[in-house]
Amino acid sequence: MxxxxxxxxxxxxxxxxxxxxxxxxxxxxxxxxxxxxxxxxxxxxxxxxxxxxxxxxxxxxxxxxxxxxxxxxxxxxxHAHDDDVDVLLGVPDELADPERILTARRKIDSLKDVLRGLTPRRRAILLAARVDGQLNREIAERFGISLRLVESELSAAMKYCLQRMQEAGDPYTDSRSSGPRKF
CATH class of the missing domain: 1.10.1740 (Rna Polymerase Sigma Factor; Chain: A)
Known part of the structure; x- marks a missing residue:
């Protein structure tokens, strides 16, 4: 140059x-x-x-x-050394006490019950977006529906789950805790 x-x-x-x-x-x-x-x-x-x-x-x-x-x-x-990994694996998990495990399992069971209340398509869209991490456009292609309908179904599913979890007394369901998906 x-x-x-x-x-x-x-x-x-x-x-x-x-x-x-x-x-x-x-x-x-x-x-x-x-x-x-x-x-x-x-x-x-x-x-x-x-x-x-x-x-x-x-x-x-x-x-x-x-x-x-x-x-x-x-x-x-x-340059992540094996020694560093061994040290990290040797650190005890302070959050894995029996009470927390039991509470988490109950919360998962409660969420499963709530998910059963969704229509099959809404449940599939919600799981694809939030569990599988698929993009809205990928979900739209998979189901053969519009992107707008995916967004609408996802929003309705999230609102339904939030409302049901709050009714079940879950203290961690604050609607302000997470923002919209960026994709």
Whole structure:
């Protein structure tokens, strides 16, 4: 890469740093990961080997930073030591006392009873979304219905379950405890 391109890219990275961090944060999942990747990108720009002028500097920098972030993630994941895993496995579970286990089992049984009160399609949609983690559009394709109908059925199922669990006296069914699905 000619020195002028390298210098221009570094100048763009410096002037648009806050914007690039926000964009990269969506990819890395954290601001720290984004800043680390951009700092490494700054260093790698000195060694970049491209012989033509870059048409879209933001895309070039973000692509390069994304690759850096992936490399960093792989490196961190590779260095999880077996000793650390053994230590974590040796930590006693303080939450697994008999009373908590019994309470959790009762709550699950209560939820199963509530789920039986749903129509078969609503129950299947709710389980696909909340247990299997399927996207609404995947559920719509699976059932051959519209995305809007999936959202409507899912909302109705959630409201029904919340209401029934509250009636059963479950203290943990606060309707403000979770937000809408982002997908």
């Amino acid at each position: 000619p020195d002028t391109s390298r210098t221009q890219l570094k100048q763009i990275l410096a002037t648009r740093y806050a914007y690039l961090v926000r964009r990269l944060e969506r990819i890395t999942g954290s601001k720290e990961g984004a800043t680390d990747a951009l700092h490494e990108t700054w260093l790698r720009l000195d060694k970049a080997n491209v012989s033509t002028q870059v048409a879209n500097a933001d895309a070039y920098i973000l692509g390069m930073a994304s690759n850096v972030a992936i490399d960093q993630h792989r490196h961190e994941r590779r």
